[in-house]
Amino acid sequence: MAQQLPYTVLLVEMDDGVCLYxxxxxxxxxxxxxxxxxxxxxxxxxxxxxxxxxxFSPLSNP
Known part of the structure; x- marks a missing residue:
């Protein structure tokens, strides 16, 4: 897996409140x-x- 800079980092908050980067x-x-x-x-x-x-991937267009 090649690293490409800059790269996107997501902070995702789950329904139960747990957050994942x-x-x-x-x-x-x-x-x-x-x-x-x-x-x-x-x-x-x-x-x-x-x-x-x-x-993570978007489920639909915003």
Missing amino acids: SNPAQEYPEGTQPVIGQAVGATFEKVSDALALVR
């Missing part, structure tokens, strides 16, 4: 950005047999 599951198209309050869904990116990272 993550990166988006996909890059946002140029000229767009995440929107505060936008609904997201979780996906898991397998890094190894012992590790998976949670990533």
